[in-house]
Amino acid sequence: MVGNGWDRVPIDSQSIDAPLSRAAVFLTLTVGEGREALQAVAGVLDGLDDLIKTVGFRDLNGRLSCITALGSGLWDRFQTSKRPQELRPFVPIEGAKHTAPATPGDLFFHIRAEREDLCFEFERLLLDQLGSSVALADEVAGFRYFDSRDLLGFVDGTANPTGHDIGASTLVGSEDPEFAGGSYVVVQKYLHQMQPWAGLSKGEQEQIIGREIVSNVELPDAASGQKSHKTLATIVDDDGTEHDILRDNMPFGRPGHGEYGTYFIGYSRHLWVTQKMLERMFLGDPPGMHDRLLDFSTAHTGAVFFAPAPRTLSALVQAVQT
Template identity: 40%
Template sequence: MKPDSQNVTDYTNNNTIFMVWSFKDNLEVSAVFNQVCQLLINLNNSVNVRFPASRASCVMGIGHDAWLRLQLPGPLPKELVNFVPVVGGKHTAVSSKGDLHFHIRADNTSICYDMASAISDVLNPVAISTEEIHGFRYWDSRSILGFVDGTENPQGQDREFFGIVGDDDPDYKGGSYLFVQKYIHNLTAWKGLSTEQQEKVIGRSKSNDIEMADDVKPSNSHIALSNVGDELKIVRDNMPFGNMSTNEMGTYFIAYASTFSTVQKMLNNMFIGNPEGNYDSILDFSTAKTGSLYFVPTFNMIDDFSSN
């Protein structure tokens, strides 16, 4: 990770809190945003000193409309837009509102809780928390569906190359595009499939996470459509979550990328299909309930924002 970049390239931690906040209408929010920027720097510095073994961090992303409302520097990052729904013949990647997104992670749940609480105390007067997901590491990095999630993630220095903006947008070098979706799984239908049928939906073996050969893997499997080439990768930090009382079992999909166009191509493949109509069969069991795009500025940018 570049020294000035937020912690977008770290590997999956054990506990995560994802929070989406939307500013209230007709309120002055700049002063509170400045406080949030100061707090973000403080929180990251503090956990690094107090709990260095916990791999704790808090990453903040800023949405398109919030960028304009806060009068942050222009021109905007090249690919920062309001996410437009991807409408396929059967399934849709919906678009949802979000001004600020926080990705809080640590080995210790208490650290996540305290950081989320501190952020909420500052934002509550001017914003509404529209989403809060508590993710957890499920066995050996499996999703609730029972398959290992993130095997195709770039490793080592490739994480920086694919996850962080480079020289193509020099004003925002070191930043990152952040795209998130909350998926809810129909576990009743999923568990009604045999293991062999589930493996054909994913494109991998369930027990030992081995990808099917190309001549065996279905063209509408998740692996076949969500991977758009070795030269186009993203840094995923997906986390499962579950609530037994509401029967909301799902995956919070989170992608950091040097360009949003990579994520867009993946979504087009999954929802529209490649070729069109050959959509990702996992969508018959997993429904996207949210979808929003943010830009993750560098710490230098955040420090500048905090003093404006």
């Protein structure tokens, strides 16, 4: 699932380490009741590699990729006795001031490319094939904003793992051998309150995020009291080991509608790591001192999926079709 750098054709499925793209579509669907809908979905997933080639081959420089991930409820419907160890629905978090809600989602597609039209065309054909077996839960088209900035103005994604660390942080390993090579996916759609944010000084904004806005240089962690977003999202276990996730957040928006957002997507080897980040952000550390980013950003969706390795996905969908 993590490429070896020898790929002759730079279009791929289930490649979590696909490079940061200029455009992305985050598509969340629910699957209709009954075996017929399930079988129809399985049939489409079985042919997904071909669909990626059909669209992606039209411009190889466009580097089209798609990751397919399944929610906990859908996994159960596949009636396989084996499940990824940590897979479960999104657990809502109720902080004193802010809430991370859980919203529906059986199937999730993370479509990435250097060109918006490739993402669009792939999504169009995919939805055409899925037809009435699915219903739309959420659809967001994201774009790269200058030097990978979010709409609050900060460079987003800097502390992501790189190189060999990507696989170690994102792919399930020998701890769950049946599902090795797969990855837990957590998504949340945030909308920003731009005016109050713009009312802060540059220094206040930088303290909230934990980095300098222009240079992107990290600020020191607070010794006590209110911690920055960057510090709250850093997870160190009792052994002193830091646990990373891979984020591929993208801005989205419609200025005419006053909509300015960040689509958060985190891939991780262990679901508990992303969960812990969310708890530290929404409940605070120390408790009560929540992430101040949330005073200017509201989570409107929340869902958990598992993106299986290609061979696991194809075994799963073939079993349903027979």
